[in-house]
Amino acid sequence: MSAHSSQVPLLETRDLQRAFGHGDHAVRAVERVSFSIQPGEIVAIVGESGSGKTTLARLLLRLLDSTGGRILLRGEDVTDLRRSNDLKAYWRKVQGVFQDPFAAFNQFYTNRRVLENALKLLNHGLPRQEHTQRIEAALREVGLDPADTLDKWPHQLSGGQVQRVMIARALVIGPELLIADEPTSMLDASLRVTVLNLLLALRKQHNMGIIFITHDLGQAYYVSDRILVMYQGELVEQGPVEKVFAMPKHEYTQRLLADVPRLRGA
Amino acid sequence: MIIKNVRAYYAAGSGPEVKAVDGVSLAIREGDVLGIAGESGCGKSTLAAVMSLTARPPLNVKGGEMSLNGKTFSLVEQAKFPRDWHGKMVALLPQRAMNSLNPTARVRDFVVDVVRAHDSTVRPRAAIEQARERLEQLSLPARVLESYPHQLSGGMRQRVVAVISTLLNPQVLIADEPTSALDVSSQKQLVLLLKLLLECRFITRIVYITHDLPMLSNIANFIIVMYAGKVAEIGTTQQIVNEPRHPYTHALITSTLDPDLRVREHQLEGIRGAPPDLRYPPTGCRFHPRCPRVMEICSREEPPIVGEEERYAACWWVFEQSKTAGGKEAQS
Numbered sequence: 001m002s003a004h005s006s007q008v009p010l011l012e013t014r015d016l017q018r019a020f021g022h023g024d025h026a027v028r029a030v031e032r033v034s035f036s037i038q039p040g041e042i043v044a045i046v047g048e049s050g051s052g053k054t055t056l057a058r059l060l061l062r063l064l065d066s067t068g069g070r071i072l073l074r075g076e077d078v079t080d081l082r083r084s085n086d087l088k089a090y091w092r093k094v095q096g097v098f099q100d101p102f103a104a105f106n107q108f109y110t111n112r113r114v115l116e117n118a119l120k121l122l123n124h125g126l127p128r129q130e131h132t133q134r135i136e137a138a139l140r141e142v143g144l145d146p147a148d149t150l151d152k153w154p155h156q157l158s159g160g161q162v163q164r165v166m167i168a169r170a171l172v173i174g175p176e177l178l179i180a181d182e183p184t185s186m187l188d189a190s191l192r193v194t195v196l197n198l199l200l201a202l203r204k205q206h207n208m209g210i211i212f213i214t215h216d217l218g219q220a221y222y223v224s225d226r227i228l229v230m231y232q233g234e235l236v237e238q239g240p241v242e243k244v245f246a247m248p249k250h251e252y253t254q255r256l257l258a259d260v261p262r263l264r265g266a
Numbered sequence: 267m268i269i270k271n272v273r274a275y276y277a278a279g280s281g282p283e284v285k286a287v288d289g290v291s292l293a294i295r296e297g298d299v300l301g302i303a304g305e306s307g308c309g310k311s312t313l314a315a316v317m318s319l320t321a322r323p324p325l326n327v328k329g330g331e332m333s334l335n336g337k338t339f340s341l342v343e344q345a346k347f348p349r350d351w352h353g354k355m356v357a358l359l360p361q362r363a364m365n366s367l368n369p370t371a372r373v374r375d376f377v378v379d380v381v382r383a384h385d386s387t388v389r390p391r392a393a394i395e396q397a398r399e400r401l402e403q404l405s406l407p408a409r410v411l412e413s414y415p416h417q418l419s420g421g422m423r424q425r426v427v428a429v430i431s432t433l434l435n436p437q438v439l440i441a442d443e444p445t446s447a448l449d450v451s452s453q454k455q456l457v458l459l460l461k462l463l464l465e466c467r468f469i470t471r472i473v474y475i476t477h478d479l480p481m482l483s484n485i486a487n488f489i490i491v492m493y494a495g496k497v498a499e500i501g502t503t504q505q506i507v508n509e510p511r512h513p514y515t516h517a518l519i520t521s522t523l524d525p526d527l528r529v530r531e532h533q534l535e536g537i538r539g540a541p542p543d544l545r546y547p548p549t550g551c552r553f554h555p556r557c558p559r560v561m562e563i564c565s566r567e568e569p570p571i572v573g574e575e576e577r578y579a580a581c582w583w584v585f586e587q588s589k590t591a592g593g594k595e596a597q598s
Binding site: 048049158159160161177182188189190191192194196197200206214215216217218219220221222245255257259260261263264 | 282297305306420425449450451453454457477478479480481482483489508517518519521522523524525526530534535537538540541
């Protein structure tokens with residue numbers, strides 16, 4: 001391990017791979033992906049549909065096993081965690097927010113039950129009152145009124161509100177890293193901005209590292225410090241946002257930038 | 267083509283009806299692309315269903331008429347329109363159009379079905395030939411006719427369906443979020459294809475419905491901004507993008523994220539709150555609970571229409587502004 005603990009990245013991948021199928025028919029969804037993220041950093045992963053973004057997110061969340069390469073959390077190898085207690089310990093530090101908020105929640109559970117279930121991931125023995133406090137604090141942080149939200153079912157809230165409950169669900173656990181897989185693509189333009197602002201606020205207040213996955217370069221540009229471009233499973237370009245936008249090196253990045261519709265033509 | 271005063275409500279069990287489209291009128295000239303912008307639940311897809319004559323219960327058309335080529339008819343009894351109007355007069359290109367291809371049949375079989383549904387005397391071979399010609403004119407590969415849907419990419423399937431659904435040269439193509447399931451590169455290609463269809467006069471007009479303003483500004487000449495079933499503002503694309511009048515349009519524009527240096531300089535606002543439940547629409551102006559310019563009168567009375575037929579906003583604040591501006595001009 002490195003001598004200075006501050007230089008150990010929050011999360012690092014080395015040649016991470018995932019293939020589906022075998023032999024000639026194997027689909028290499030993620031191919032030798034290496035990158036790292038520091039605490040308090042927002043890294044955007046952009047690419048078109050089928051570029052392997054979501055597979056990468058699932059690998060990083062340890063919801064899917066890799067077929068090669070390593071994942072390190074604060075320098076510790078987590079690639080081969082299998083035991084449920086080890087994985088739970090990992091998920092206390094790394095949490096996810098997904099694309100479709102309605103598909104992510106059990107439609108028959110109230111928001112209170114969803115959030116209390118999430119707390120079970122933490123060590124037991126918290127007094128009940130503290131449970132409630134934590135849940136209410138998380139909801140307030142995402143801009144929802146606990147009294148107005150807790151006893152409702154997902155279908156009684158709008159898409160933007162459910163997406164915020166999903167972020168609150170991650171927040172009650174207090175992760176160090178949040179992996180947000182297209183959290184705004186099902187939301188309207190006006191609500192998108194509020195979710196993106198929320199991610200910026202989380203970074204500021206909790207020094208959380210955030211991996212923001214999107215196909216929308218405008219959103220990536222708005223929130224992130226660094227940008228990684230994925231194409232056919234590989235990372236084809238990475239660098240500070242300003243640099244990638246001002247001087248895209250890879251042909252695919254150039255095409256992606258040229259194809260984005262701009263409000264005033266350009 | 268002129269659409270007047272469309273009202274379309276969804277029956278919702280024993281409760282009050284959902285007033286999804288409430289008194290919308292619009293006009294569209296030959297060769298134009300009319301954009302309809304708004305958030306989910308503003309009624310834009312309902313309007314698309316009414317205009318494409320595909321509204322069926324529980325969606326009930328309560329009123330409205332359509333004039334096309336000098337003829338005027340009521341939109342209320344949608345099921346009574348001749349079947350062959352679909353595709354010939356109005357064609358619909360929905361968001362998931364690409365999934366309308368039969369996965370077990372080749373694309374050419376779909377072409378035969380579409381053409382022969384309107385004219386059963388056309389021989390299958392002639393129908394395929396017609397499609398081949400059309401694809402070549404649009405510089406799309408004719409080999410797609412021999413393909414099964416799974417052999418084509420999502421973007422290509424969407425383009426193929428766009429071509430097939432306009433084979434009969436409809437008067438109006440209603441494109442309802444045709445690009446929102448596609449990635450940016452396929453989006454651009456579909457928009458280019460629609461523009462080409464218009465240029466080649468295979469279609470006469472396009473109504474393009476989306477929540478994506480940057481996309482709309484690249485294809486439409488005119489834009490209608492809808493909110494909660496009503497028209498908030500109408501204008502040319504230039505007017506809407508550069509001189510928005512309605513606070514809602516303004517908020518929509520400031521919450522778009524162009525990949526641009528200016529985006530990072532300051533935090534954007536978004537729009538607070540959420541769109542209303544249309545079973546119980548807010549009194550007065552439907553935007554007033556979320557409006558940054560809300561005044562006392564907004565919650566009491568319906569907003570006035572300020573402007574002319576082709577350039578107006580329905581808003582009390584705009585009304586006040588225009589009064590004071592008019593007053594100043596009179597003084598000087």
